[in-house]
Amino acid sequence: MNLNAIAIANIKRRKAKAAFVLTGLLLAVATVVALLGLRQAVSFNMIHQLEQYGANIVILPQSDSLALSYGGISLGGVSFDVRKIHEEELQQVYTIPYRQNIAALGPVVLGVVSANDHDVLLTGLDFETTPVLKPWWRIHGATPSHEDQVLLGAEAARLLGLASGDTLRIENSDLIVSGVLEPSGSQDDQLIFTPLPAAQRILGKEGQISMAEVAALCHGCPIDEMVAHIAMALPNTQVMAIQQVVESRMQAMDHFETFAYGVCGVVIVVSGLMVLVSMMGNVRERAAEIGVFRAIGYRRRHVMRIIFLEAGILALVGGALGYALGQVVMRLTLPLFTIGDAQAMHHHGGHGDPLLPVLAVGLSVAVGLVASVYPALMASRMDPNEALRAI
Amino acid sequence: MSDIIASGLTKQYGQGSLAVTALDNVELRISSGEFVAVMGQSGSGKSTLLSILGALNTPSSGTLTVDELDIYSLNQDQRADFRREYLGFVFQSFHLLPYLNVLENVMIPLAVIAGSRRNKEEKALAALAEVGLDRKANRLPSEISGGEQERVAIARAVVNDPPILLADEPTGNLDSRTGAEVMDLIGRLNDKGRTIVMVTHSEENARHAGRILRLADGRFVDV
Known part of the structure; x- marks a missing residue:
């Protein structure tokens, strides 16, 4: 028995809440992966088209x-x-x-x-x-x-x-x-x-x-x-x-990039808020449990570690699933954004970037952990006496 | 030796004209291995006294010393370490975690100390054997009776072998027969040398103690 086991057991017990956090992170990562993949594929496609544009x-x-x-x-x-x-x-x-x-x-x-x-x-x-x-x-x-x-x-x-x-x-x-x-x-x-x-x-x-x-x-x-x-x-x-051709195409690409980054930013913030709200609710519901932890000798950092472990595990799973979903979404939507061989574009898009899965999971874990800082602090600052009396 | 010495303990809630004095200049000495029952009406201050003795509630004034340690001069982490090493808590509402089985509940205090899983399991099973529940180690709290849940809570309180056990109405949620079993168990723990401080309303339960303290309006009336 260690803190990991407590965190995993709590996730299993609160399946609906865990699913909510996981879904938020999964959708955020899927959106980011799909948009970044599309951006790369569209960029490659545009360059490819420019090369074929003629004189x-x-x-x-x-x-x-x-x-x-x-x-x-x-x-x-x-x-x-x-x-x-x-x-x-x-x-x-x-x-x-x-x-x-x-x-x-x-x-x-x-x-x-x-x-x-x-x-x-x-x-x-x-x-x-x-x-x-x-x-x-x-x-x-x-x-x-x-x-x-x-x-x-x-x-x-x-x-x-x-x-x-x-x-x-x-x-x-x-x-x-x-x-x-x-x-x-x-x-x-x-x-x-x-x-x-x-x-x-x-x-x-x-x-x-x-x-x-x-x-x-x-x-x-x-x-x-x-x-x-x-x-x-x-x-x-x-x-x-013939600069005009190149520049207008590149400008269109810049607009798409700005749009993609903007949507990614909004989605990340929204998913972070989902994690924050869910984890705060989780901490409030578990006041007595946290009171018991503190009463039997858990330090504040032990309580924080349980909250971070829960968020980190969910974020890890959400990131991996989100990456997979993002790849599927990108594969399905790629033909709408590119001209020519969509599979070739896909290969040169997100799928071709070996860092993207690492970045996707890293992003999910970072969002999950950052959004859990306040709930974890709140949990660690709970007065054990008050927490136990509240029952 | 784990003598508990409280000197001039006062606890006030609120401020100014709204202040309520829960404990008023309490002096107390509990010797190592002693079994003390604290009795009193609701609002007499007994739960406040227990929480202060448990290093959970900072007094407004006065000192609490255990093994020559001035408990409330310690910082939060040091106090947590003190609770882990010196104290076992038995709560009236058991406070078992419903998503962990009996064995895992007993192992909770061991989760933050070094040691192999096997060693921790052996300790937890020994504690469960002490309360007669080692055969129900894999059950969830919802799958055992109230009396058994209280015994699991006692096993959790003693699993890391603390010298002091603090019990808050340990039979409050149990029928009389089960309550008597739990009191016998607490008595046996005292027989093995543990200091026990128990808050109770029950005269019958208090008779298991070697000394009974009565609180009224935050003061001992009969020490």
Whole structure:
């Protein structure tokens, strides 16, 4: 017989009250585990999506020009001394220190052509890079696999009255429409795409490109440094990061984190109050028992230890069960918060963090013990004489 | 030797004009091995005297000395240690813990002292054998009679072999036959050398004591 045995026996006797404390801690830990796990998984998912978002760096010819466009309406522009980019120069991009973070490099050549009596913007691309650079593309048909094939933007196809398999005459070449893009709301809807060499030939820009797009893997890579390094490697170009995309995504992530931490804080405080109220009730109900303990020679710290042992045991069990429940809740709700492979996200979320179970149980025990400090002090300060007379 | 010497013990509850004097300048000496019964009407101060003798209730003035220890000059923890080493309490309402079995109830005082579980169990079983309940060690308090519960409380009071036993109306909740059995048991404990101080209303029970003290209005009227 020791104090542990007394604490365990009392827990077994007061099952309903023990269940109340245990449930409070279990729900708190489950909520914290689920939210932190979701936060990690969503964060990983967002980074993963960012990596798949497409081009996040653009390389343009250096010029002294001001773009005169607003909200998609172009009013032309004033350009001075536009320098050309030669296709072979682009390979310099692969000399930068962070070259392993470059997922794709896509040269683009642009030019206005006449197609079926309409002026349209012809875009030459390396279609091998488009799955990385333009992952949002959905195509009815196929991407061009030969130089005599063409891919139409949705709006361009509508205006020209063409569908997959039709023939389009551009300048003096007959090209077969291999596919049509689904409307995306982007400038791509207005364009006609051909393989880069075909466009260079039609536009008379052999070996030249108008711009290039770079998809950089941003998880753990400093995008600003990559931009600077590319600019140094290509001195006659303007290199820019599409910061807005990254920052808005990160801001959304920050909001979710703040929300998750806020909910965790509230839940922890509420569960602590549940433990406090329950343990105080427990102590009041056991006044006579505590009086007997004190009368037969228990020191104040012995009485406190019984209260802490009870709270600690319940918190330990509540923490372990709460962790398990939190994992289940996270697994069930993960598909609502992430895009793509939820299981993979889960693996990179809470489940993948070996410290989380330790933190979950530690949190539960800490909340249980801290909330029991006042009840334990109250119990230890009970006057044994008063406690025994109260019966 | 565990002589109990009370000198000038006074206990007042409340303050000013509302103050009630429960004990009034009580002088008392109880020799080691003595069996003393304290009698008196309700409100005469006998329970207050017992709680002060039990180091549970600080007197307003006066001193209590046991084995030359000035009990109320000790701090709370030292007083708890004194109770554990010197005193056994037998309460009128038994105060057994309902969620522990008979053996575990008897072992409660041993839970805070060093020793193996086996050793503690042996001590508790010996105490239960002394009161004739070793065969009911695994029963819960609710599964035994009132007289047996009182005997369990006595076993708990003596399990760590204290020299002094303080009993507050030990037969108050028992029928006369069971009460007589309990008094015989207390008498046997005194025969083995324990000092016994018992508060009682019963003249019959008091006759088991070697000395009877009568309290009225906080003073001994017949020492």
